[in-house]
């Protein structure tokens with residue numbers, strides 16, 4: 001055998017700082033994990049969860065009616081207040097609106113998602129994708145502003161109805177109880193339209209994702225077996241798209257529940273949950289009641305998510 | 318996709334799909350139209366005339382400039398923080414098998430999954446409880462918290478692609494942890510991070526609800542818009558600002574789309 | 589001479605799973621060593637212990653006489669050709685091959701030249717500017733080989749490197765790998781679950797099952813003299829005779845292996861052993877006829893040369909074989 005010094009098989013420690021640190025972290029992967037996880041977990045845990053917890057805690061305090069100061073004693077009184085007629089109305093109104101918005105969002109979103117998933121190809125696929133993403137991501141306030149322009153008495157909607165000689169239809173609609181009002185921009189109809197517009201894009205993507213997983217030949221098989229388009233839709237397409245719809249509805253429902261800006265700008269003076277929270281913590285200075293109000297959407301969404309999970313909606317996210 | 322399926326959609330579906338897209342886009346187009354209207358006092362349609370004068374007027378408005386500058390500053394710093402925290406979190410979750418990853422994902426998503434008003438009011442009462450005065454930094458703090466998820470979602474998808482054998486191959490060839498990060502991990506997740514950063518910027522630039530609660534006297538551009546929406550003072554200026562905001566948020570979204578086009582889609586549902 | 593790789597009672601347990609269990613192993617320098625075994629038998633884990641991606645939960649590992657436990661992969665002069673090749677998708681082929689030299693701080697010109705030489709060695713000259721995505725599976729495999737060899741490793745680990753290739757390319761690469769190994773003199777440790785590949789390429793083979801080495805020996809040893817029923821079953825289509833049958837034949841009462849081509853039908857000489865049986869099936873395989881014979885409940889396969897007459901199904905026959913071809917085994 002040759003007497004030449006062959007290079008070592010095990011190379012020595014690298015003397016540089018990074019070399020030594022690298023060795024150390026390799027030997028102690030838990031330290032590495034702690035370094036990676038530490039900052040985000042501390043940030044979210046302390047700043048976010050801490051605040052959230054403190055807020056929930058406050059809902060168990062009450063406000064002293066005379067001094068207006070917070071009475072730091074554990075009580076359910078604030079929650080009882082939630083159930084008073086006026087407050088309960090607010091909750092029912094908000095949940096109803098969220099449900100209706102969700103249903104209509106699904107109706108409008110489905111054809112878009114279906115077309116994008118099944119028929120759009122190549123360049124059109126990209127067009128559809130951006131056509132959904134741009135409105136989804138574009139400025140929330142500007143979108144609301146656009147509807148203020150549309151719904152205004154002198155705006156495009158009135159103009160269009162006039163041109164079509166259908167103004168009587170609009171007036172008839174506005175004269176209906178509850179959903180009508182002085183003008184669209186101060187009616188529930190207006191609030192509803194803006195809600196649907198702003199949150200509907202969140203419904204499209206999950207439905208599209210669910211539909212893209214349906215094999216094309218399943219639909220053909222159904223029509224081959226003599227299914228009419230309606231039957232194919234009812235028995236094949238809809239059940240398969242349902243997890244996507246439920247996933248999308250999580251967004252539309254939750255976002256509508258918590259919003260306070262849309263009903264403030266377009267709508268009647270009757271409050272939604274978000275507005276109630278805002279008013280309670282701001283002008284009324286009743287932080288405990290505001291905190292108790294925030295628990296309502298959390299509980300409703302908790303129940304909703306639990307049901308959605310049982311329907312397998314999370315696979316479509 | 319099967320090739321023998323009839324390529325064209327039923328007419329009804331086509332109309333519904335295109336109608337739906339039109340419903341999404343016409344209001345946005347209107348914003349562009351109204352920026353040029355000569356009408357000052359109302360939202361009259363069709364505009365009686367078109368003019369460029371409002372751009373000049375807006376240009377000379379110091380309050381708009383102040384709000385814009387503040388928004389850009391907040392979004393930049395919040396994005397930087399979110400980039401660091403989101404990337405660290407994504408790295409931890411995808412590079413190591415450890416038990417709590419579901420919990421971590423939930424923790425990251427929570428600030429955006431819960432209605433903004435809850436995040437906002439929680440932070441507000443925590444700040445006042447801790448005697449922290451509202452400032453530029455309290456806005457940044459709130460924004461960074463809900464921007465983490467966008468970066469995290471984008472990074473996690475890409476980390477999954479680099480994980481495992483590429484990293485082992487690099488170490489096998491003699492690269493230590495830092496060299497592997499610099500030469501293998503970073504180039505592979507770079508565009509995803511850039512896309513995540515763009516989206517985080519767009520998200521922060523547009524945020525209004527949390528800002529209302531954490532902003533005190535300062536007003537970002539969305540807060541300025543909100544005041545105009547509630548109490549319109551000068552409609553033409555608002556029209557122009559609305560159009561500019563629209564454009565400013567479009568650009569990062571388009572950029573993010575092109576950065577992540579091949580491979581994973583941008584995590585749009587994360588908003 | 590020090591062993592290239594030495595395992596002393598090495599274990600790697602994942603909770604209750606004993607991926608590698610008390611393995612002793614000594615691989616000589618310059619050897620072409622194959623690890624053969626069914627899926628999940630611990631071959632990859634053994635390789636990862638050598639590369640440094642796993643740490644043993646017990647025992648001791650040496651590489652060329654130096655202790656390897658606790659040494660990270662990047663400080664071992666051991667390189668791996670990964671099963672999925674693991675080429676870096678964002679780097680050109682040349683940069684992929686030069687990667688190991690780059691992180692060691694070798695100058696640009698020098699490493700470019702070394703990388704080009706390595707590419708020429710694996711018969712891919714001029715492919716340097718392409719991306720991994722633009723190569724075929726076989727070409728990627730060669731790049732992975734070049735990327736490892738350019739570092740002049742003391743030991744090269746290959747984890748089923750030919751698994752993804754078609755049969756023809758596979759046979760060609762087997763030959764090239766063998767030639768390359770002989771000319772470079774590097775120790776190769778080669779994982780496969782294809783016994784033909786192991787038998788034709790390796791100097792020595794370790795047969796794994798359930799995290800343990802069942803038998804370690806030359807290809808001839810393994811093929812002709814399997815020591816356990818598992819090896820006999822896994823390596824070739826050897827017949828395994830039960831201890832009762834052996835007792836009837838007058839040899840020690842142990843299970844024994846008997847290769848099909850060592851058996852003749854019908855003729856028996858004095859010095860031979862013989863077993864009566866009934867033909868149950870037969871099939872023509874080109875050079876041989878494969879005949880299944882039932883010998884009082886024991887199924888025995890005979891590979892009979894095509895020139896010999898084949899008995900009909902149901903025929904009573906005598907099977908004859910030499911005592912030397914009967915290999916007694918330790919029952920596992």
Ligand SMILES: Nc1ncnc2c1ncn2[C@@H]1O[C@H](COP(=O)(O)OP(=O)(O)OP(=O)(O)O)[C@@H](O)[C@H]1O
Pocket residue numbers: 602605606607625626627628629630631632633634781
């Ligand atoms: N990281 C791990 N965690 C838990 N169990 C593992 C891990 N790695 C391997 N195992 C288990 O160890 C056993 C041996 O695995 P190994 O990959 O070494 O098998 P193998 O012989 O290479 O199989 P194959 O031919 O399929 O590649 C298997 O049962 C496997 O499930």
Ligand SMILES: [Mg+2]
Pocket residue numbers: 631632633747
């Ligand atoms: Mg393996």
